[in-house]
Amino acid sequence: xxKMNLLQAINNALVTTMEADEKVMVxxxxxxHFGGVFRATSxxxxxxxxxxxxxxxxxxQGIIGFANGLxxxxxxxxxxxQFSDYIFPAFDQIVNETSKWRYRSGGQFSCGTxxxxxxxxxxxxxxLYHSQSPxxxxxxxxxxxxxxxxxxxxxxxxxxxxxxxxxxxxxxEPKKIYRASVGDVPENDYxxxxxxxxxxxxxxxxxxxxxxxxxxxxxxxxxMAKKDGISCEIIDLQSILPWxxxxxxxxxxxxxxxxxxxxAPLTGGFASEIAATVQQECFLYLEAPIARVCGLxxxxxxxxxxxxxxxxxxxxEAIKRTLDY
Numbered sequence: 001x002x003k004m005n006l007l008q009a010i011n012n013a014l015v016t017t018m019e020a021d022e023k024v025m026v027x028x029x030x031x032x033h034f035g036g037v038f039r040a041t042s043x044x045x046x047x048x049x050x051x052x053x054x055x056x057x058x059x060x061q062g063i064i065g066f067a068n069g070l071x072x073x074x075x076x077x078x079x080x081x082q083f084s085d086y087i088f089p090a091f092d093q094i095v096n097e098t099s100k101w102r103y104r105s106g107g108q109f110s111c112g113t114x115x116x117x118x119x120x121x122x123x124x125x126x127x128l129y130h131s132q133s134p135x136x137x138x139x140x141x142x143x144x145x146x147x148x149x150x151x152x153x154x155x156x157x158x159x160x161x162x163x164x165x166x167x168x169x170x171x172x173e174p175k176k177i178y179r180a181s182v183g184d185v186p187e188n189d190y191x192x193x194x195x196x197x198x199x200x201x202x203x204x205x206x207x208x209x210x211x212x213x214x215x216x217x218x219x220x221x222x223x224m225a226k227k228d229g230i231s232c233e234i235i236d237l238q239s240i241l242p243w244x245x246x247x248x249x250x251x252x253x254x255x256x257x258x259x260x261x262x263x264a265p266l267t268g269g270f271a272s273e274i275a276a277t278v279q280q281e282c283f284l285y286l287e288a289p290i291a292r293v294c295g296l297x298x299x300x301x302x303x304x305x306x307x308x309x310x311x312x313x314x315x316x317e318a319i320k321r322t323l324d325y
Contacts (some may be wrong), residue, residue, distance in 0.1 A: 001184040006177055009152035011118075014160040016189050018048050021076060024163060025052045026115075028063060028080030037082055038119060038178055058323070064093040064116065071168070072101060073112040077124065078163060084120035084172060085113050085132045098168045099143035114168045116119050117159075120148075121213060121263050122178030122309060125157055127302035133264035133295065139241045140271065145169040145194055146241040150215040152183040157192030158238065165194060174213035197244035203233035206319060207258040209248060211237040220312035225319045232319065240270050248274065249281050256287035257322050261303045262309050266294040279301065288325035291318045300310050 004012060026041055032055040035042035039078035044053040056063050059079055059082045067079040081087045087094070094116070102110035122131035138146050145167050149155035155173070162169040200215060201222065207217040215236045222232035233251050237243055252258050258278055277291040293310045301308050 002187050003182045004060070004152045004156075005182045006149070006152050006155050007038060007179060009156040010159060011042060011044070011175065011184065012158040012187075013163075014041065014044060016156075017049065017076075017078075017160055017163045018044070018052065019315065020189065022052075023074065023113075024076040024077045024078065025070070026052075026080070027054050027056050027067075029058055030055060034070055036080060038058045040117075041080070041171075047084065047094050048264055060088075060090040061093055061147055064090040064098065066240060067114050067116070068093060068097050068101070068111050070189065070236045071111040072109045073115075074162060076113045078115045078117060080146070080268055081118040082128050083114060084118040084134055085182065086130045087116075087134065091137075094138070094144070094170070095141055099141045104144065110234045111168045112166045115159075115163045115165075115171055116169070117173065119175035119178070120172045120307060121174045121176055122300060123289065125302065125305060126300075127178055128299050131192045131300040131305070133262065135172055135240055135271045135293040136264055138267060141241075141287035143168070144241060145239060146172065147239045148172045148174070148212045148301050148324050149238070150236050151177075152185045154192060154198070154238065155238075156185055158194065160189065161194050163297040169194070172212070177216070188297055192238075195239045195242040195244060196219060197247040198236045198238055200236050201232065203231035203255065205231045205255055206259060207235060207248070207251040207255045208259050208281055208315070208319070209235045210261040211240060212263075214310065217310065217312050217315055221304050221315035221319060224312065224316045226313050228237070230244060230319060241275070245277055245281070248278060252282045253285050254277055258286075259291040259293060259318055259322060261293045261313070262317055263295050265297045266292060267297050269294050288322045291322050293318045
């Protein structure tokens with residue numbers, strides 16, 4: 001074991017995969033000698049050379065178009081989009097090319113070896129264009145996987161698994177917790193399963209569900225609820241495409257209540273998909289309406305970031321309302 005923060009764990013995962021497979025290459029804006037805006041790719045160019053870790057022009061559509069071509073020809077590209085807010089110029093490439101090449105060619109060629117890394121979310125006073133959580137857009141795309149870690153150990157294991165997966169993966173990193181804390185991370189080569197939720201804490205009264213940095217928010221809210229005698233089961237979804245519905249069902253069968261927390265706006269957020277699926281499967285087990293604690297239906301505010309965030313206090317209040325229903 002080694003102590004690492006989230007950024008160090010991501011860097012370690014990249015080193016691990018690049019050492020194990022010479023076809024793995026990393027590229028994006030400023031990822032080379034500079035190490036990327038958050039330093040996630042520090043020292044990779046020095047270690048593996050400019051042919052396997054290199055800068056690209058400032059063109060997200062070009063980055064993903066180039067990555068598609070590399071993946072379809074047998075390379076294992078890890079493309080970085082510097083902020084998830086700027087992934088939208090590449091949206092056409094991801095939606096209409098990355099996810100569909102296997103289908104349009106009848107399996108003759110594919111982009112299955114492509115991994116797209118991008119930091120997402122608020123909490124860093126980044127304002128409108130450096131704070132968004134666009135994961136729900138990509139959950140609507142058949143042929144993709146969308147993976148979001150919550151801590152350093154998860155980040156390394158999930159990123160290694162994403163790079164080695166036979167499907168294109170969008171790997172979204174919660175930048176708010178890049179350097180927030182350190183955790184024990186195995187130094188060896190290991191993978192965590194994609195599409196499998198992780199039960200962080202067991203409980204009997206209500207199921208709390210989130211992903212990424214919001215899992216910590218649930219833990220804080222659960223500690224507050226515990227003082228009121230409320231037992232919370234906390235689940236980290238980890239992958240929102242595919243998402244582990246069965247683990248959520250089993251938890252809701254037990255608790256009879258569900259609260260979903262995510263940082264993206266409420267309307268059209270991925271919590272809506274989860275809520276619809278759970279009520280269809282677990283309707284007769286529910287003791288209260290499914291609660292959603294999410295971001296607001298506004299552009300991400302700079303001056304009012306604290307008010308926008310679905311924090312532990314809003315979550316605690318929603319837990320109480322659900323239990324009192």
